[in-house]
Amino acid sequence: MAQSKRKFRTEVSKLLQIIVHSLYSHKEIFLRELISNAGDAIDKMRYEALNNPDLAEGDTEWGITITADKENRTLTISDNGIGMSRDEIAENLGTIARSGTTEFLEKLREQDVKEHPELIGQFGVGFYSAFMVADEVTVISRPPQQPAVKWRSKGDESYTIEDTEKDRRGTDVILHLNEGEEEFLEDHRLKALIKKFSDFMEHPIELEGETVNSRKALWLRSKSDIGDEEYHEFYKSIAHDFEDPLETIHTIAEGALEFRAVLFIPSRRPYDLFHAEPKSNLHLYIQRVFITDECEELLPSYLRFIKGVVDASDLPLNVSREMLQHVPALNKIRNNLVGRVLKTLKEMKEKDFDRYRRFHDSFGAVLKEGLAQDFSNREKIAELLLFESTATDPGDVTTLDAYLDGMPSDQEEIYYLAGSSREMLEHSPHIEPLKARSREVLFMTDPVDEFVMPSVEYKGKKLVAVNRDEVEETEEEKQSRESKEKDYAGLVDLFNEELDAVKEVRVSSRLRESACCLTLDRESMTPQMELLMKQMGQEPPESKRIFELNPDHPAVRSLRKLHETEGASDRVKDGLHLLYEEALLAEGLKPSDPAEFGKRINRMIEHLGAQGGE
Numbered sequence: 001m002a003q004s005k006r007k008f009r010t011e012v013s014k015l016l017q018i019i020v021h022s023l024y025s026h027k028e029i030f031l032r033e034l035i036s037n038a039g040d041a042i043d044k045m046r047y048e049a050l051n052n053p054d055l056a057e058g059d060t061e062w063g064i065t066i067t068a069d070k071e072n073r074t075l076t077i078s079d080n081g082i083g084m085s086r087d088e089i090a091e092n093l094g095t096i097a098r099s100g101t102t103e104f105l106e107k108l109r110e111q112d113v114k115e116h117p118e119l120i121g122q123f124g125v126g127f128y129s130a131f132m133v134a135d136e137v138t139v140i141s142r143p144p145q146q147p148a149v150k151w152r153s154k155g156d157e158s159y160t161i162e163d164t165e166k167d168r169r170g171t172d173v174i175l176h177l178n179e180g181e182e183e184f185l186e187d188h189r190l191k192a193l194i195k196k197f198s199d200f201m202e203h204p205i206e207l208e209g210e211t212v213n214s215r216k217a218l219w220l221r222s223k224s225d226i227g228d229e230e231y232h233e234f235y236k237s238i239a240h241d242f243e244d245p246l247e248t249i250h251t252i253a254e255g256a257l258e259f260r261a262v263l264f265i266p267s268r269r270p271y272d273l274f275h276a277e278p279k280s281n282l283h284l285y286i287q288r289v290f291i292t293d294e295c296e297e298l299l300p301s302y303l304r305f306i307k308g309v310v311d312a313s314d315l316p317l318n319v320s321r322e323m324l325q326h327v328p329a330l331n332k333i334r335n336n337l338v339g340r341v342l343k344t345l346k347e348m349k350e351k352d353f354d355r356y357r358r359f360h361d362s363f364g365a366v367l368k369e370g371l372a373q374d375f376s377n378r379e380k381i382a383e384l385l386l387f388e389s390t391a392t393d394p395g396d397v398t399t400l401d402a403y404l405d406g407m408p409s410d411q412e413e414i415y416y417l418a419g420s421s422r423e424m425l426e427h428s429p430h431i432e433p434l435k436a437r438s439r440e441v442l443f444m445t446d447p448v449d450e451f452v453m454p455s456v457e458y459k460g461k462k463l464v465a466v467n468r469d470e471v472e473e474t475e476e477e478k479q480s481r482e483s484k485e486k487d488y489a490g491l492v493d494l495f496n497e498e499l500d501a502v503k504e505v506r507v508s509s510r511l512r513e514s515a516c517c518l519t520l521d522r523e524s525m526t527p528q529m530e531l532l533m534k535q536m537g538q539e540p541p542e543s544k545r546i547f548e549l550n551p552d553h554p555a556v557r558s559l560r561k562l563h564e565t566e567g568a569s570d571r572v573k574d575g576l577h578l579l580y581e582e583a584l585l586a587e588g589l590k591p592s593d594p595a596e597f598g599k600r601i602n603r604m605i606e607h608l609g610a611q612g613g614e
């Protein structure tokens with residue numbers, strides 16, 4: 001097949017533009033990325049050859065070779081890994097198949113990357129980092145038992161692909177270095193970088209016929225021999241991150257169940273934490289042989305932000321990826337890992353709250369998913385959560401334990417209100433009765449709260465949403481309500497007739513500053529849940545709300561008087577609908593007919609004008 005020229009997909013061009021024009025610091029990480037890709041390719045080939053030795057074509061001296069050619073100013077990274085076919089190379093090096101890529105790159109301005117290169121670290125530039133130091137990159141690759149292919153690009157809009165010859169299976173990545181990047185052709189510089197970035201890599205990395213790395217898989221070494229820097233380099237290599245991790249967990253389990261794991265909590269939320277498929281990010285090895293990086297059984301999805309490796313020495317090497325889910329030992333490893341992670345987080349929270357706060361700001365919303373996924377650890381997860389509340393200053397947080405500590409002895413439940421922002425929640429009419437009784441209300445502003453919190457119980461106390469018809473009236477409130485109900489019976493009847501969308505209209509004794517509010521009955525979905533369902537293209541079941549009127553509010557009182565003198569006049573009906581629409585707005589909802597809402601307001605203003613002119 002002749003040479004064909006193809007355009008990069010837009011997201012690749014955009015990424016290349018950022019890399020070529022603004023990624024000036026951390027240039028040397030290109031070597032880490034390319035060596036890490038080469039190592040992955042070897043791992044994949046070795047795994048395939050386990051079950052099908054013919055595929056290896058007799059070449060099982062796994063290794064990576066780095067060759068510097070000063071005359072031609074090229075640096076070549078070669079591996080005898082799995083290689084790429086013509087289609088694969090176009091797919092792997094011409095597109096970025098990660099969801100949300102385009103949106104992320106669009107948001108990331110070049111200036112931001114110049115000043116904060118770690119932002120791009122949330123994304124992981126991988127192979128494309130080669131263009132930080134090279135004006136042209138050639139990739140020659142041959143998969144087992146297939147022809148070779150040559151890919152070439154100058155890091156602009158396009159690349160070419162053509163057939164070629166290659167004896168050895170695997171991939172050569174040839175960088176034609178930019179002027180000024182000659183340091184990456186120097187032996188001592190390359191050696192130092194390989195030691196720094198990839199010393200732990202199991203496969204030998206050769207430079208000038210000499211193996212440079214010590215090759216001892218990091219997770220097999222004893223903890224006391226490993227310094228923070230080594231852990232951090234290892235993390236950056238597997239996570240493709242620019243920043244150090246927030247926390248490292250190195251576990252060596254011996255006895256009935258043997259495995260080793262090195263887990264990391266990143267310091268920053270990756271760009272696709274919520275839109276990518278929620279799957280675990282751990283690499284599973286069995287006796288040092290890489291098996292898969294897509295093993296959902298290793299960690300539940302609410303811990304999907306954890307990166308790292310697990311090496312299970314007890315599992316059979318010939319277990320296929322598909323069979324992994326049926327291996328009971330994996331379940332045990334998973335329980336063990338979950339326990340370690342939760343324990344580490346608890347310790348961090350107790351000993352270094354500022355650091356824990358950083359963790360929670362990035363990953364708290366994911367951790368919460370565990371309340372619904374992992375019943376056996378529910379209380380441990382709940383203990384880790386942080387919330388703002390009516391008792392904290394904006395930006396400050398409290399915990400469920402602190403809530404319980406500050407709770408009056410006659411309070412039976414933990415109160416919360418979920419919504420889009422603290423600001424909105426603070427002004428919600430539902431807070432008023434609790435405030436009046438000096439009860440703290442937790443503010444929940446993550447979308448997942450609506451789904452998980454209603455079923456949570458913490459240390460025997462149920463979490464109750466204060467916008468639901470579940471908060472009991474006090475005796476005093478009850479008496480005050482009953483004394484006023486008679487006066488309002490007529491107006492309440494008219495509301496009931498006029499407002500189809502509500503299930504019940506009630507005189508309320510709980511509201512203070514607000515004239516009215518909408519309360520959910522026990523079974524209904526919250527407005528936010530309804531919105532989410534609509535966003536997902538589903539029609540939520542119709543939920544009717546309870547409309548509560550504050551009999552002591554001047555607006556409600558004057559509407560009652562007007563109703564007594566005029567009956568169900570147009571003015572009274574306008575007032576009634578406006579009160580209802582006001583309650584909708586306080587819930588973050590819209591009046592169902594905005595035009596009619598506008599007209600009602602106009603009539604009211606007109607009326608004011610008429611009064612003023614009198």
Ligand SMILES: Nc1ncnc2c1ncn2[C@@H]1O[C@H](COP(=O)(O)OP(=O)(O)OP(=O)(O)O)[C@@H](O)[C@H]1O
Binds near residue numbers: 126
């Ligand atoms: N040396 C290689 N041998 C075989 N395949 C390779 C090699 N280098 C890259 N690839 C393929 O190209 C793909 C893209 O590589 P790239 O480094 O851009 O991203 P990645 O490693 O998949 O993702 P990330 O960098 O976010 O982890 C890889 O997933 C792999 O399939």
